Amino acid sequence: MIDFVRILCVMTFPSATIRFWDGSGPFLDAEGLLWRQANLVEGGLDAIEMAINGEAFTLTLGISGLDRLTTDLAWEDYQNGEIIGAKVQILTQDCDRWGQAIGAPDVRFTGLIDDITFEKVADSSQVTSSIRVDIVNRFTLRTLTNGGVYSDIDQKARSAILNPTAPPDRFCERIPLLIDKTVGWPNW
Numbered sequence: 001m002i003d004f005v006r007i008l009c010v011m012t013f014p015s016a017t018i019r020f021w022d023g024s025g026p027f028l029d030a031e032g033l034l035w036r037q038a039n040l041v042e043g044g045l046d047a048i049e050m051a052i053n054g055e056a057f058t059l060t061l062g063i064s065g066l067d068r069l070t071t072d073l074a075w076e077d078y079q080n081g082e083i084i085g086a087k088v089q090i091l092t093q094d095c096d097r098w099g100q101a102i103g104a105p106d107v108r109f110t111g112l113i114d115d116i117t118f119e120k121v122a123d124s125s126q127v128t129s130s131i132r133v134d135i136v137n138r139f140t141l142r143t144l145t146n147g148g149v150y151s152d153i154d155q156k157a158r159s160a161i162l163n164p165t166a167p168p169d170r171f172c173e174r175i176p177l178l179i180d181k182t183v184g185w186p187n188w
Helices: 044-052 068-079 152-162
Strands: 004-012 017-022 034-041 058-066 087-095 106-122 127-136
Touching: 004 034, 017 068, 044 058, 044 106, 058 068, 058 106, 068 106, 068 127, 106 152
Parallel strands: 017 034
Antiparallel strands: 004 017, 004 087, 034 058, 058 127, 087 106, 106 127
16 A cells, blocks of 8 residues: 655766655665655755646756765766756655555656756755756757647657656547648538
8 A cells, every 4th residue: 555655866977877865864775776865945846746747848856955975976977068968757656654665666757957056055063065957858949830739759759758667648649640631610
């Protein structure tokens, strides 16, 4: 029985793959992968929900509470020009009442890093690092002419990226049949 859902984030940089989860302390999944703690800021959960539901093509994700190793690795890749265009996936993991993972996580959003901002905030007791990442999916940069439509092939490719375990989306399957069709309105 599912008691709660964890939000997971995988960032694939050229030098390493970094895994975050919205919680405290490390999280070890069923495959033995270690997920680092991070805290979503500035309405991060709402932004993820809008991206998952297709209401927003761009996801702005604020992550705070990063350890120094993670921040240094991201900064180094940024200085080398390797962070823009890196792949980011947002996943959800069903968990039981003890916090144990049930099944494999589901991919909910896949995109590429378009911009990143680093911040360090210091107070009397500690220094906290945070990053803000702007993530776009493949349809953000796509330009459509006025009155244009997605094709069946584009929609199936989009659905395969957004949720690879689901069957292909058949929503636009009949669009090729309607390209040269003339609709005759009744003459009353």
